[in-house]
Every structure is written in structure tokens, then in C-alpha cells.
Amino acid sequence: MSRKLKRMLGIVLSLILLTAGCSQTAGKKESGEGSLNVVATTTMLADLAGVIGGEHVSVNGLMGPGIDPHLYQASAGDVERMQKADVVVYNGLHLEGKMSELFENLSAQGIFTICIEKSMDRSRLLISEDDGGVYDPHIWFDVTLWKQAAQGVAEGFAQADPEHGNSYIANLERYLAELDELNAYIQKRAAQLPKGQRVLITAHDAFQYFGNAYGFEVRGLQGISTDSEAGTSDVSALASFIVERRIKAIFVESSVPPKTIQALQAAVKAQGFDVAIGGELYSDSLGGEGSGDETYIKTFRSNIDTIVDALKA
Ligand SMILES: [Zn+2]
Incomplete structure (x- = not known):
């Protein structure tokens, strides 16, 4: 098989896997039930969920600092926490490579999931040729892409908990300004x-x-x-x-x-x-x-x- 054909097949295959691995089911939270119980996979996402959710969410991060998400296997306790959650936030793009099937099952069980991959402008995603043409999942390294992730989390929270939608959007606005400052700082230092x-x-x-x-x-x-x-x-x-x-x-x-x-x-x-x-x-x-x-x-x-x-x- 030619290199080009192989690469194309790789892309088609990863697209199929991606769409399969990123489904979403909506289950709205009843009003007056207390804070939104959120489970997030990585430390980046737990931080983001906390910033956007503010006082209306309680966030549970699955992976601690220093943990490698590519190799992370969910424990029985993790699965239970996700099944009990109002919202599960994950990166997608096969970052949590050993958990794809689990996310599909959660969706099938009616758990509300926010898959960050879905909030990304596809044209800005990088494809790794060396790894057989799959999308590179490390989107948090570009602050302007992380702004899109923040947007996705805010929209997801507002959908899952419409009662506090305005609060999530206000937190988002404030955070986007902070991310702009961070981006300017990184550019200044790189220069x-x-x-x-x-x-x-x-x-x-x-x-x-x-x-x-x-x-x-x-x-x-x-x-x-x-x-x-x-x-x-x-x-x-x-x-x-x-x-x-x-x-x-x-x-x-x-x-x-x-x-x-x-x-x-x-x-x-x-x-x-x-x-x-x-x-x-x-x-x-x-x-x-x-x-x-x-x-x-x-x-x-x-x-x-x-x-x-x-x-x-
Ligand atoms: Zn990595």
C-alpha cells in the first residue's frame, strides 16, 4: 500500500473512531437540587470545570497531577463516580486512550457528557503524520484553543443546569479575558x-x-x-x-x-x-x-x- 493511501486510510479510520467516541446525551438537572456534580478526567479539565462552574458545581478530578492520561485506566471507583455524576467532562481526541469505550457507555446510560473535542474548530486541529494520521489531542498547549474548550464547558454546563446558565456565561467571559492575558505573556516571553x-x-x-x-x-x-x-x-x-x-x-x-x-x-x-x-x-x-x-x-x-x-x- 502506498504511503499516501495508508495515511488517508488512517485519517478515515480515526474519523470513524472519533465520531463513535464523542457522543453526547442530554439529561437536564432538576432545579433546586444543589450544586452540579461534575467529574472531569484530567487536571486541566478539572481546573477549567471549577473556573467555569464556580459556586454552582462541585468538581471531582479523576487523574491526579503527574498522571499520564494516555495510559490511564479507570478504576471501579472512577466508573462509579462517573455514573453518579450530573456531568462528565473529558478531552476526547483519544487523549484518554483506554477510556473511549467507557465514555460511550456513559452516554448510552444517559449521563450528560461534555467532550472538549466537539468544541474545537476542526480546521485548527493538528494531525500527527508520524502516528498514522490521527489527531493530536494536546490542545491545551495553544491558549486560543483552550478558549474554545472553555466555551464548550460553559455551554455544556448551561445546558445541563439552565438555572445557572447566566452565571456560567459570566464566569466564561471573565476567564476568556484572563486567557488572553496569559496568551500575551507567552508570546512576549517567546519573543x-x-x-x-x-x-x-x-x-x-x-x-x-x-x-x-x-x-x-x-x-x-x-x-x-x-x-x-x-x-x-x-x-x-x-x-x-x-x-x-x-x-x-x-x-x-x-x-x-x-x-x-x-x-x-x-x-x-x-x-x-x-x-x-x-x-x-x-x-x-x-x-x-x-x-x-x-x-x-x-x-x-x-x-x-x-x-x-x-x-x-
Ligand atoms: Zn501526551
């Missing part, structure tokens, strides 16, 4: 690096949206999911790239064990060049309790600061 130095190398390919939005060339040791290991040829190819471009620093990710990046650093050293580990970036989860980076906004300020400080001359 402090000369173009040739804007190269970001991390453990897995989570940062393509980031690179696209803020002008970085991005390389990940593993693909867009962490469920396959990087081979030695991937490591040595990336090491050669680092040596050629004389890249100052590479980065560990908070939700991926550091050993792959350490192996890359060693491979660079074997080629006679020293690359620093520039620090830890939050990739598929926000900062944990006590890190000072527990919110989406703080996490992404911290990331851009870590990146620019380490790559600066």
Missing part, C-alpha cells in the same frame, strides 16, 4: 528568544500545538501518545539533531518518567556535546499541590518561563 533558538525537545510529542502557536520547532522522543517506547534509533537520530543545532537544553516532562530524556542526554554526550536538562515541563497534567502551579494559568506561565530561561543565551 525574547532569537528564532533559531526556539527549539523545544521533550519526552513525547505533546508540544506541537505549543510550537505552532508560539513559533517553536518541536521534537519529541516518543510520538503523540506515550504508549509506545522510543527506540534506540529514535534516540540517536534526535541526539545528532541536538549536536548539529548546538541546542542548549532539553526538557523532562512531569507526566513521563525522566529516564528517556536522560538517555537522550547521554547519547548527546557520547557524540561529544553537552546538552543540559533545562528543567521539568508540565505536559499532560497541571502542577501538583504545593508546586505553586496548580492552575492552568500558573502551569503555562511556569512552562514558558522554564523554556525561555533554559534556552536563552
Whole structure:
């Protein structure tokens, strides 16, 4: 089969999977029942649900900080929490790769689900050619896409709990302004690096949206999911790239064990060049309790600061 045909088949297949994995059933909350009981999969989504829901929701996050959503398996307790929820919020785009069937079942059982994938402008989604033409799920790395996610959550909440619809929309408006500020901050800091130095190398390919939005060339040791290991040829190819471009620093990710990046650093050293580990970036989860980076906004300020400080001359 030709490469092109394979890629096309991959896209068609992923489209079928996507539509199957992102259904929504509406079950409105009765008025006067107390706060909306929301379950969100990732830390990013739990934060977003809390900001948009404010005092009218109680949010339960399934995955803690530092947890890898690509590999996450729902426990029996998680399933129970989702079945009892008024609203379940998840990313889709196969981020929660081991939970797709579960979301379908929840929808079939009449649980109201908000699938962030549905609020995205399709034309702005990136497709990963290296991973067989599937959509890249790491949309939170582009703040302007995260604004669309916020919109989707607010609309979903307003639909599930119309009594407090105005409050959700007001929270959204306020938050969109804060996200605009964050976006401007990231752009300002990125601009402090000369173009040739804007190269970001991390453990897995989570940062393509980031690179696209803020002008970085991005390389990940593993693909867009962490469920396959990087081979030695991937490591040595990336090491050669680092040596050629004389890249100052590479980065560990908070939700991926550091050993792959350490192996890359060693491979660079074997080629006679020293690359620093520039620090830890939050990739598929926000900062944990006590890190000072527990919110989406703080996490992404911290990331851009870590990146620019380490790559600066
Ligand atoms: Zn990822």
C-alpha cells in the first residue's frame, strides 16, 4: 500500500473512531437540587470545570497531577463516580486512550457528557503524520484553543443546569479575558528568544500545538501518545539533531518518567556535546499541590518561563 493511501486510510479510520467516541446525551438537572456534580478526567479539565462552574458545581478530578492520561485506566471507583455524576467532562481526541469505550457507555446510560473535542474548530486541529494520521489531542498547549474548550464547558454546563446558565456565561467571559492575558505573556516571553533558538525537545510529542502557536520547532522522543517506547534509533537520530543545532537544553516532562530524556542526554554526550536538562515541563497534567502551579494559568506561565530561561543565551 502506498504511503499516501495508508495515511488517508488512517485519517478515515480515526474519523470513524472519533465520531463513535464523542457522543453526547442530554439529561437536564432538576432545579433546586444543589450544586452540579461534575467529574472531569484530567487536571486541566478539572481546573477549567471549577473556573467555569464556580459556586454552582462541585468538581471531582479523576487523574491526579503527574498522571499520564494516555495510559490511564479507570478504576471501579472512577466508573462509579462517573455514573453518579450530573456531568462528565473529558478531552476526547483519544487523549484518554483506554477510556473511549467507557465514555460511550456513559452516554448510552444517559449521563450528560461534555467532550472538549466537539468544541474545537476542526480546521485548527493538528494531525500527527508520524502516528498514522490521527489527531493530536494536546490542545491545551495553544491558549486560543483552550478558549474554545472553555466555551464548550460553559455551554455544556448551561445546558445541563439552565438555572445557572447566566452565571456560567459570566464566569466564561471573565476567564476568556484572563486567557488572553496569559496568551500575551507567552508570546512576549517567546519573543525574547532569537528564532533559531526556539527549539523545544521533550519526552513525547505533546508540544506541537505549543510550537505552532508560539513559533517553536518541536521534537519529541516518543510520538503523540506515550504508549509506545522510543527506540534506540529514535534516540540517536534526535541526539545528532541536538549536536548539529548546538541546542542548549532539553526538557523532562512531569507526566513521563525522566529516564528517556536522560538517555537522550547521554547519547548527546557520547557524540561529544553537552546538552543540559533545562528543567521539568508540565505536559499532560497541571502542577501538583504545593508546586505553586496548580492552575492552568500558573502551569503555562511556569512552562514558558522554564523554556525561555533554559534556552536563552
Ligand atoms: Zn501526551
